[in-house]
Amino acid sequence: MKSYELLDAVGGIEPRHIEAAERETKQNKRKRGWIGSLAAAACVGLAVMIAIPILTKKNADAVMVGGIAREYKDAAVVGEEVAVEWPWEYKTVCERYPAVQFEGREYTLKSSGRGLREETIGEKLGVAEGVGYDGYTDREYRQDFDVYEIKGISCERMIAALMDGQFYPFKYSAYVPPETFGEVLDDYSLSRFLTLGTCTVYDDGQNGGTYSLSDDGFIWQTLEGCRDARFVEDEGGGRISWDRITFSVTSDVLGVYKRAFYVSADGYVGTNIFDWAYTFFIGEEAAASILAYAEKNGVEAQPEPYLYSLAGTLTEIGDGYILVDDSILCKDEKDGMVFKVLTADIRVSRCIDFLKIGVGSLVVVSFTEPVGVETENGYTISSATGVTRGTFSGGEVLVPE
């Protein structure tokens, strides 16, 4: 039996199981996940976030690996990606305690999982209790953490927890949507913490290209004039034919990585940076002026992948690094290059260790920042977030079975 047959067989389960899972509980009826409500750009972010990093090459043109042009042959590498529930000892501290209880309220870790810089931290608020769970041992863990204000952000919305010497952003987990856009601007100091730089233009839902804006002042000025814009409840179902621009936004303070912030021609502003679908009606006039500004001032840019990928043969496992040689993918193997991938981050080292990836394996490395400057020792990747085994194919992309 193959895994896809099992997935197919799940499709044939009895209707009562499907109907039961489709029914929403009254308690959660107002809760709407953001994924179904934001179209393409947000979905791209999500899809790649959970995706198998794939390097694919159909032509003999250059492939960009974290900003480095490589001449690869007509081939594809698919990285295995299993939703691993890491054993307790392999989890980062914030993975161990993804939620904390503070003054009777639950705060959950923001998705980026990145630490906050100390200068963004305000007054100490008190002590919160973190609750962790190890699925392997069925054991619950509890630990106290000092929690702090994040400068510029309402404590009602987010706090920072000090864990193993590093501050991490947590959000109040209840669904409490703001009534107006002004509340969002104030509660999160949005114009300060969010840079509207790279955007994708959609024409009737179709991708019309990626553009870069060097100054988002006009957009924020326009949005400041929309403080009274009302929150629009997401009814689900999604809207798929928008003329809109969608900015890819990353903010360590807000704890988000490459999320979406869109302005649509029919007068809506929406974002998934708060983990729920927050949509506000700012009116067609304000939206039109933002779209016109972006159209006039946007400079064509290359789309950014959600994560960069490097595929190659693992040639060495050292103390705090691995070496990955991409010769196997090169049109001419002599052009192969060795990349040094730093593995100090447990999210990388645990892949090697727990998944037992050894020297000689074909691997796919995911990383968040472009490859650094070349040194005499070659290129170094210091922002790796994971390593998986790869499957090499001489043609089409493979689906692991």
Next chain:
Amino acid sequence: MDDAKIVDLYLERDESAISHTAEKYGARLFQIANHILDDAASAEECENSTYLEAWNRIPPHEPRTYLFAFLGRIARHLAIDVCRRNASQKRQALFCELTAEMEECLSDGDGSSAEGEVEAKELSRAIGRFLDSCSEETRNVFVRRYWFFDTIPEICARTGFSQSKVKSMLFRMREGLREFLEKEGYAP
């Protein structure tokens, strides 16, 4: 309009059955397909193909009491089919992930069965028996993940559970299903 009446319209070959179906279930069918394909245009095609399939399958089927599940199953099947035919990264991402997760439910080995090809319907029944042995809470999470193809954050949003809890529940369910299938003789 209630489901039984919509099914009657299909049986009477009244084309308004399709518009009533679209009105009542269109958004949800689109969502099922879009979850799998991550592409609005293709999902819309699947949604429309679902209506055509329903038109062709009713009769002989008469899903008066399970119309949504009936339609959803068609949409899911069509979307998976498109996904398999299409080699684009974006469309296959979630499908690959879920296929890989399902791998955990199989015994170690080369992925082939000692018993040869498994009858899909019987396997579905076996999975159903396994689901019946689980709590409603975990059963629904499993179905949301592997039938509806919901992402982990979506399941969290729906249930109010933390990501860690959902992952743990799924992990245990996969382990449980693997053991169950072994006992049922589906794996060596």
